[in-house]
Amino acid sequence: MKSFGTHLVCVLLLLSGCSQRKSADQTPQAAQPLQAKATGAQIVEVSGGKQVNGVGATLQDPVVVQVNGADGNAVAGALVSLHGDGLRLEPYQGVSDASGQVSVAVQLGSTPGNYRIVAETPKTGGGTATVEIREIALGYEQKLGRDVNDKYCIRCHDQESTPERVSNFDNLSPAPHAFSDGAFLNQLSDADLIKVITHGGPALGKSLATPAFGNTLSLAQIKAVVAYIRAIADPPYNAVPLKH
């Protein structure tokens, strides 16, 4: 029996040399233990949510979260940890500053779509308070769509276009839908959106003020705009996967 054990060990040793697979995920270096001096009752997003940028890019603005106590006042010295699949967060852990806030730089992952950051802080008296923050990464097609949008669509469909690229939004009645208006646009199918961009507002019984872009944009460009609209929709657009 003893000899069998020795054989088994030999064989296992040989086999273990055969497998080469290594874990590819880079685990962050062991964190310095952060000293929390206080705990809060809830955690809220201050700024930095729903930013849109290309895949792999660092977001323009940091994500800022704030820890509040039961009285609603900011809590300094509370431990906040953040995580998000596919995102690089720098730092991913922090202690809230004097105004109760922790600021984190976010680099988007390499696949297009929505990313979710979860920020957590231990609650006074046990448990964890969390807040979820959404960020949006654009792939090649969506970026193409964003460029078409910036050139042709934004002046009527975006109230916030900058002074030199004046917004025409206020001139129009009925008011155009912002492209992030998921509550409305998510109800339309891709085919409907392509139809209304190609043939103009009347194609869906809407205002004549939306001109037909079918002679101006290629189908690929129109599809790219639709992909962009889907990417930035708020609430997010969930396409049902096509069944074969």
Next chain:
Amino acid sequence: MSFRNQFARLRRIFFADPPHRFAWASLLLAIVVAIAPTQDLFNEWRHYQREYLKLVGGRADAAALQRRFEGGIHQIWIPEQHVVDRCTTCHVALNEPTLADVRQQPFQPHPAMPHALNEFGCVICHHGQGAATTVEEAHYSTKAWEQPILPARYLESSCGQCHMDLLEGTPQLNLGRHLLARYGCAHCHAITQPDGTLITPVDEPPSLEHIAEKTTREWIYAWVKDPQAYAVSSTMPNFRFDDQQAADIAAFLIAQSTASENSQLAAASHAASLAPGTDIPQQSASLYGTLFCSSCHAIQNAAGNLVGGDLAPELTRVGNKVDPEWLRRWLSRPQGYDPKTRMPRFRFDEKQIALLSSFLLSKKDEDFPANVHLPAADAQSAARGKKLVADYGCAACHRINGVSPPENFAPDLSRIGSKPLFQVGFPHGMPETLPDYISGKIHDPRAFGPALKMPKFSLTEPQIEALTTALLAQTDRAVTMPPELVRVSPHPKYNPGGEAGRLMEDLRCLSCHTINSNGGDMAPDLTWEGSAVQRAWLLDFMRNPNTLRPALIRRMPKFNLSEDEDKIISDYILSAYQAPGFDSRALDTHTLNADAAARGKELFYSRYVCQSCHIADYKKDKGYVGPALAGVGNRLTPVWIYRWLKNPQALLPGTQMPNPGLSDNEARDLTAFLMTLKAHENGGKK
């Protein structure tokens, strides 16, 4: 039990007699022989293919997905592009759009892309090692392979290996290439693009040959020490000179300066042209505004924001810099000081020059070259300065007397995108990858060694990212691409000729306007302007430019042209800049009658809702995305309007005006209506 005893015991058990020995030897041989197949069985890619089958097994369309799946090593082989990519062995679902909701690598389908997978493979765009079949070797830097996967944010660089033209889908690459030319990188570095063309700088660093006329030694000292302290938007980089070096350079630059052509020019005295008692600050500021100097020049406002264009130097502290006498001569004739300047020669009168210079001289910051007290310059200081100017390659950008432009001053960057990493000494803490090297080098060149000469540029993060993208496109692979894949944009040189050409040179029209694919992009393309506009309107506009787009901050400045100059230039534009097919037969103008105009008005307001973007009537329309049309009947020719309405993109590629898809009759009726709009263009005021 001693080791020897144990060994003897093992020998007794295993090798007691020949059959035993033979059995053991055979077993050992069998195991050794089995290692390779076992290793293969445990290969990573087999693991991923099994995982994939598990993943699709639970889906509604499992049967179809499983049917399309093929096991084994997959390979894309494109010999002429040196592509041997086995990535699809693990990334099995790249072409399965129905898996769009899968977020687990390596099974995500590829997002929409401009090229087919089987035509270009993977590594041309993504880098990495295509032939590898393990995660580590394919994606990361290893000892044998130092080109890891290209980070997603630099992906556009791969397009730049073949595409020399401006692609709509690669704004970051386009910006990067523009910056290489705009920020003067190409003054020092030779950058040959894969199609063989050299990137040529588009900035015009000023000549320093007559600098003593323009400014003082103290200003030069403060400027070379920290250019951005004088003007935040300055593109002059910071060379981190110490006090002595800066003083030496200033001494040399003043010493080498010679008299310019302008020094012969008699400048009227400031006081004589301004009537006493007038409100000079107010008048001069309003003249600066009405001349639209801010189309090109910026000034920081009280809130610290730059107001104005970036085509010409920032003027926030110009009063700290320039000599009043020099300024007045410059305003009357910029080319007399620097023949290559982009500044037009405005035909300012004495009073305008006096007002403008009083405004500009008031733009100063009393704190600016604070506490600069240079000792008297001596010959040794100037000699040291000359050596510094030569060592740091100042003459690569600026014209300087007695210092010729250096050749091959900085490393050639034509193949920087394939630079072997073993040639790079990385500073401590920097990730050892090529994109990190390039962006780190642009970010802070001296981090790679304090003795390096490259200065620090003031660039924003997105600009650095764009520059890195453009430089990463300069790969070895790009040079070996089959020539039929290379997309080049032709760039013919164009200079208008004759008397009008001389005038247009004097007015520097091409600083802002593009004609025949040459010139600046700030103002409208004039290539076919002669077909578009009416003579009377053009003659008036050249002398009194008013804005057609109420929302634009920038506009054409007033040049104070004489009547003769106006006629020469307008008639040249009308005869030379004609589009093909714009003759009298293109549209029967007799059909543009009142009935047609009435139908056109109906189409304008009710069918195509043009007033969403245009103003036909200042009293009721509010659209200001497109140009105001209230006076278009005086401005444009009917043939141009008709052809424009039929297909705007054919006349001006890339215009925002959508092609409304009009029938011939609709276009004619709309043209008839637009030709009736003859209001004065400036808000209806006469």
